[in-house]
Amino acid sequence: MPAVGGLDALISVTYDIVANDFVRAGEAASKIKRLLQQLGVEPGIIRRAAIAAYEAEMNVVIHSYGGRIAANITADSIEILCEDSGPGIPDIEKALQEGYSTASEDIREMGFGAGMGLPNIRRSAEEFSIESACGQGTRLKVKILHKVGD
Amino acid sequence: MQLAAIAEALSLSPDHGSFKDIEVKGGYSSDLLSDVMGKAAAKSIWVTNQIHPNVIAVASLIDAAAVIIAGGVQPEEGTLKKAEEVGIPLFTTDLPAFEVVGQLYQLGVRGTARSA
Numbered sequence: 001m002p003a004v005g006g007l008d009a010l011i012s013v014t015y016d017i018v019a020n021d022f023v024r025a026g027e028a029a030s031k032i033k034r035l036l037q038q039l040g041v042e043p044g045i046i047r048r049a050a051i052a053a054y055e056a057e058m059n060v061v062i063h064s065y066g067g068r069i070a071a072n073i074t075a076d077s078i079e080i081l082c083e084d085s086g087p088g089i090p091d092i093e094k095a096l097q098e099g100y101s102t103a104s105e106d107i108r109e110m111g112f113g114a115g116m117g118l119p120n121i122r123r124s125a126e127e128f129s130i131e132s133a134c135g136q137g138t139r140l141k142v143k144i145l146h147k148v149g150d
Numbered sequence: 151m152q153l154a155a156i157a158e159a160l161s162l163s164p165d166h167g168s169f170k171d172i173e174v175k176g177g178y179s180s181d182l183l184s185d186v187m188g189k190a191a192a193k194s195i196w197v198t199n200q201i202h203p204n205v206i207a208v209a210s211l212i213d214a215a216a217v218i219i220a221g222g223v224q225p226e227e228g229t230l231k232k233a234e235e236v237g238i239p240l241f242t243t244d245l246p247a248f249e250v251v252g253q254l255y256q257l258g259v260r261g262t263a264r265s266a
Contacts, residue, residue: 026207030236033211043192046163049262050211051187056261058183058204111200116184 011039014070017060017084022110027060029053032071032080039073045146048124049078052142057119062107064122064138075146080125082140089132096122096130151259153216154257156195160253169239174215175253176262179247183208190214191262197250203228204249210236220247237256 012104015028033050039050053069060067060082067084089095095102096118103113122128125142132138153172156162178190179197181218183204190196192213198205199221206229209217219225224242225233237244243250 020254023203023232026211029211030207047192047212054187054208054211055184088258110202110204111183112183112204114182114184116182116188120184120188 002045010068011035011073014068015064016068017057017064017082019061019064019066019087021061025058026054028057028069032069035071036073036078039105041073041078041146045078045144048144051078051124052080052121052144056080056140056142058112059138059140060084060116061105062112069136078144080142080144083137085137086135088136089130089138090134092130092132137145151257152224153195156216156254156257156259157241160243160245160250162219162243164241169216172215172239174259177251177259178218178262179251187212189198189263191264194262195254195259197247197254199223199247201225201229203232205229206232206238206240209233209238218243218250220245220250229264 017028029050032053033046036046036049057069064084065086071079072079094100098119099115101113101115107113121142126145127143130140151174153169153174156174174195175193176191176196178186180186181198181200187194187208187251190212193215195216196209196214197218197220201223205217219242222244
């Protein structure tokens with residue numbers, strides 16, 4: 001595969017995420033990470049993309065009815081798009097607060113639901129947006145620039 | 151520090167001879183997966199009491215050197231399988247997490263936290 005510097009075209013991958021499947025959870029993020037490694041992306045950037053992809057994937061596994069995650073990779077940026085089919089986030093401002101979580105006791109016992117997922121994603125990316133409404137799905141979009149930071 | 155030397159010094163099980171060339175650059179201890187995901191540096195040895203397969207997903211994503219499950223608890227079947235699959239050395243010990251970290255520190259392993 002070409003190094004990212006020589007990457008002309010967009011490379012896109014999409015993976016389905018199954019709700020409540022804690023055995024496969026993290027596989028989509030792992031595949032995205034492996035792809036970035038194959039493309040020769042710098043390790044610090046890969047780590048940031050891995051954090052964003054993992055946390056986004058886990059949010060869908062833990063909180064949603066299921067969804068999918070996509071990574072769009074160009075020479076300049078890695079865009080991660082994560083969508084689910086509901087039930088939606090009632091209060092996005094709260095969800096973005098460090099330490100705030102609506103995860104159940106069972107989920108917390110597994111070490112999830114620390115209220116760090118969305119803050120971790122936001123810290124990892126140059127661009128961050130989340131759209132959601134009660135009774136609808138959630139759509140998260142982040143962009144990590146190859147040439148900034150790290 | 152070499153992982154094999156750590157495994158021997160702490161009498162970690164299983165007794166792995168096959169991890170000779172794995173370098174441990176530091177350590178991290180937490181049971182919150184997002185905390186580890188966000189903060190543990192690559193090549194860290196991660197001490198936890200969590201036993202489910204997602205521990206390995208996180209360890210693999212952050213390029214952890216190894217995972218030690220402390221406190222005498224055994225990993226789930228799926229955790230062992232996944233560890234083997236992705237090549238993350240997974241140890242267990244009867245020692246509580248505090249003791250494991252203390253012994254690692256005495257061996258010269260220092261905490262690693264990356265800035266976000």
